[in-house]
C-alpha cells in the first residue's frame with residue numbers, strides 16, 4: 001500500500017472542500033472495494049476522506065413517496081430495517097444477499113453505487129425502481145446515473161448523500177451468485193407499478209446494469225413467471241468469462257427473471 005493522508009471531516013462541506021483541493025484524494029465509505037484496491041496498489045490516492053463522521057449520511061427514513069436511505073447506511077442495516085421491510089421488502093432481501101456478513105456490516109449503499117461494479121446488486125434495484133441518487137450537488141434519476149462499466153454520472157468530487165426509492169405495487173429480486181465472490185452472475189430486479197413493469201439486470205453485461213425492456217413489456221400485460229418463458233435475451237452484449245458463457249448468462253437472466261416475478265407475487 002502506498003502512503004496517504006487520512007482525513008475524517010465532520011461536515012459534508014469539509015469533505016467536499018478536501019476533494020476540491022486535492023484531485024488525487026478519494027472518499028472512503030465502507031472500504032470494501034477501495035481498501036483491497038489500495039492493498040493491490042491498483043490505486044494510489046494521496047488522501048482518503050472518511051465519510052463516517054459526517055452527520056446525516058446514515059439512516060433509513062420513510063418518505064411519502066417510499067423510502068430514503070443515507071449513503072453511509074450499511075447493507076446489513078438495510079437488510080434488517082423494519083421500514084425497508086414494510087415499504088420495499090425486495091430491497092431488504094437484496095441487501096441481505098450481498099457478499100458475506102463482514103461485507104454487509106461494512107459496505108454502504110453509497111459506496112456500492114459510486115463504484116458501480118457491473119456485478120453489484122444495488123444498481124439493479126435503483127434502475128428497476130427508478131430511484132433518485134441524491135448528491136451534495138443535485139438529484140440524479142436512475143436512468144441518467146448509470147453510464148456503463150464502472151461509470152456513473154458522478155462528477156469529480158461529487159458525493160452521494162442518499163438514495164430515494166419510490167414505493168411500487170410489487171417488487172422482487174433473484175440472484176444467481178458466483179459461488180466464490182458472491183457477486184451476481186445474473187441478478188434480476190422486477191418492479192411493478194400501476195403503469196408498467198421494469199426489469200433491471202445486473203451481473204450479466206460487460207456494460208453494467210441494463211433494463212431488459214422486452215421482459216418489461218411482456219410482464220406489463222401479464223405479470224406472471226410464465227409470461228417470460230417465450231423470451232430469449234440476446235447474448236451478444238453479455239459477458240463471457242471463465243464463470244460462464246454469454247449464452248449461459250442469457251439463460252440465467254431469464255430464469256432469475258421468472259424467480260423475481262414469483263417472489264414479487266409472494
Ligand SMILES: Cc1cc2nc3c(=O)[nH]c(=O)nc-3n(C[C@H](O)[C@H](O)[C@H](O)COP(=O)(O)OP(=O)(O)OC[C@H]3O[C@@H](n4cnc5c(N)ncnc54)[C@H](O)[C@@H]3O)c2cc1C
Nearest residue numbers: 029030031032033034099107108110111114120121160182
Ligand atoms: C468479498 C466481497 C464480496 C462482495 N460481494 C458483493 C456482492 O455480492 N454484491 C455486491 O453488490 N457487492 C459486493 N461487494 C462489494 C460491497 O458491496 C461494497 O459495499 C461496495 O463495493 C463498496 O462499498 P463501500 O461502502 O465499501 O465503499 P468503498 O470501498 O469505501 O468505496 C468505493 C468507491 O466509492 C467511492 N465512494 C464511497 N462512498 C461514496 C459516496 N457517498 N459518494 C461518492 N463516492 C463514494 C469511493 O471513493 C470509492 O471510489 C463485495 C465486496 C467484497 C470485499
